[in-house]
Amino acid sequence: MHKKFLFATWSGGGAVPPVLSIARALRERGHDVRVLADRSLHEEVAAGGVEPIAWTTAPQGDATDPAKDVIKDFEARTPIGAFARLRDRIVCGPAADYARDTLAELRARPAAVLVAEHMLLGAATGGEAAGIPVASLVTTLYPFPTPGAPPPGPGLAPASGMLGRLRDRVLTQLILKPWGKGLPALNAARVAHGLSPVDSVIDAFDRVDRVLVLSPRALDYPGRRFPAHLRHVGPRLDDPAWAAGELELPEGDAPLVLAGLSSSFMNQRAQLERIADALGTSPVRGLLTTGPAVDPATVRAPGNVLVTAAAPHGTALRHAAVTITHAGHGTAVKSLAAGVPLVCVPLGRDQIEVARHVELAGAGITVSKNASPRMIARAVDRVLQEPSYRRAAQRLAAEIAAEVATDRAVAELEALAVRATGRDEGAPGRDTAEPSGPSQMLSS
The missing domain is CATH 3.40.50.2000 (Glycogen Phosphorylase B;)
Structure with a gap:
């Protein structure tokens, strides 16, 4: 009716x-x-x-x-x-x-x-x-x-x-x-x-x-x-309208790390660059989305990291092995729904709480917003190498699918x-x- x-x-x-x-x-x-x-x-x-x-x-x-x-x-x-x-x-x-x-x-x-x-x-x-x-x-x-x-x-x-x-x-x-x-x-x-x-x-x-x-x-x-x-x-x-479009992935067949911080402005450009630097030292491909609050041209990145304003995360997560996120609820839950474990870099708001729940579920780990590229790289490597994180994410994916x-x-x-x-x-x-x-x- x-x-x-x-x-x-x-x-x-x-x-x-x-x-x-x-x-x-x-x-x-x-x-x-x-x-x-x-x-x-x-x-x-x-x-x-x-x-x-x-x-x-x-x-x-x-x-x-x-x-x-x-x-x-x-x-x-x-x-x-x-x-x-x-x-x-x-x-x-x-x-x-x-x-x-x-x-x-x-x-x-x-x-x-x-x-x-x-x-x-x-x-x-x-x-x-x-x-x-x-x-x-x-x-x-x-x-x-x-x-x-x-x-x-x-x-x-x-x-x-x-x-x-x-x-x-x-x-x-x-x-x-x-x-x-x-x-x-x-x-x-x-x-x-x-x-x-x-x-x-x-x-x-x-x-x-x-x-x-x-x-x-x-x-x-x-x-x-x-x-x-x-x-x-x-x-x-579902992805927001501003993230619609064709998915472009970085070249190669190394594990894909999807990374992105807040879609609103949280003064996050320095954290984005540290994430890019971290991925540059790891044997991975990085897809770094800046969101509408940060111009991707202002974020320097190594050759194995593709920086873009937006990408359809729903599609990108089908290829991803790990997500690096500020632990915004939307990105965190979409990753878990796809069975992808997380490295959380909370910046504020509800993000510390979301990151804690991800950790307690065994589906990811948290690093400080001031973490160095080396610390971020270590966290990514740990999540990639320890299968328990992906198993926990896949368990949550099944439960989310039922919901x-x-x-x-x-x-x-x-x-x-x-x-x-x-x-x-x-x-x-x-x-x-x-x-x-x-x-x-x-x-x-």
């Missing part, structure tokens, strides 16, 4: 392609889909046959251009500073603007369901005010503390014993505390749109009908428990849309009167 969906996203680097992948899949099934997004994303939105809509008062940015990036987390001196920029410039600070734009679009052209990228609490607030179902898309590992896992962010190993549990309790409070500075702006946005204030920013993340996690359940901790309204729906494995055999994200969103048609006009857009918050976790 034909339904109308409104998506909301922002120029958030690797978070964009999986969101647009779902929008495109719904459009291909005959639904009416449009996407509220920064103007810098409109070409990519339209490439999927989906209608782009510009934010009018909410921030407009371009994560590939350091001058136009809204967050500029590459300027932060500490992880806390980088987090504060995300909180104040996207999640909470402009929440009223995102809510106003979302609600205005929904009033002008109603939709059955609002689908918001997880960090856009303002957009979710607009959907809640409109009284329609809201789905939140988490494009990485679930980023909030839950029972059965260490607090996410620092890349910790699971705790054991009394001291380990104490560590987790203390760190959970430390990790959640900085969100408090965003609460006044968020609650102001809620009150301005006729909604009651929330006790914490974390509670606001749960004011949705569904949290859809676009990450393999197999990559997370087996005993981790999640909120009742959360669903793991599997990763999106994505059906499009669970589309099924969940279509179910929300069907349910929406049975509601009375103006009924609240929640499953229950009160959301299931972090203290009310159930097994998913």
Whole structure:
């Protein structure tokens, strides 16, 4: 049955392609889909046959251009500073603007369901005010503390014993505390749109009908428990529109190492050059993709390394023996889905956590973002020479294949849309009167 969906996203680097992948899949099934997004994303939105809509008062940015990036987390001196920029410039600070734009679009052209990228609490607030179902898309590992896992962010190993549990309790409070500075702006946005204030920013993340996690359940901790309204729906494995095109591989028959760092600007040119230098000392072929944030002409490389702005990773991974990545969720999971082990060079954001999960799964190893070419070369050689890494990656590939055999994200969103048609006009857009918050976790 034909339904109308409104998506909301922002120029958030690797978070964009999986969101647009779902929008495109719904459009291909005959639904009416449009996407509220920064103007810098409109070409990519339209490439999927989906209608782009510009934010009018909410921030407009371009994560590939350091001058136009809204967050500029590459300027932060500490992880806390980088987090504060995300909180104040996207999640909470402009929440009223995102809510106003979302609600205005929904009033002008109603939709059955609002689908918001997880960090856009303002957009979710607009959907809640409109009284329609809201789905939140988490494009990485679930980023909030839950029972059965260490607090996410620092890349910790699971705790054991009394001291380990104490560590987790203390760190959970430390990790959640900085969100408090965003609460006044968020609650102001809620009150301005006729909604009651929330006790914490974390509670606001749960004011949705569904949290859809676009990450393999197999990559997370087996005993981790999640909120009742959360669903793991599997990763999106298709390449973004900007990476489309013919695949060119470096000449020769040596093992292929696919390398690439963030698609957004993270001041990564020096790391790209160290990776190129490392591959130049190894008996491999290197395919180094710089992404749209770095001009490939500015990256010097030895003769066995082909440097290009973009390549279809889905195709390249069929030839690759190892992937070197910043441990961005998209590249890491695509590599694992292809059975390719990883060398992770996390630069920040969620990447330390993703790298830790890859290591715990036995499918790769991590080196510092300041690692020398020699250290990177040693890591690549180790992953190439020890078959356990490829076996672990192939095990995860089989589990990911089972997860994505059906499009669970589309099924969940279509179910929300069907349910929406049975509601009375103006009924609240929640499953229950009160959301299931972090203290009310159930097994998913």
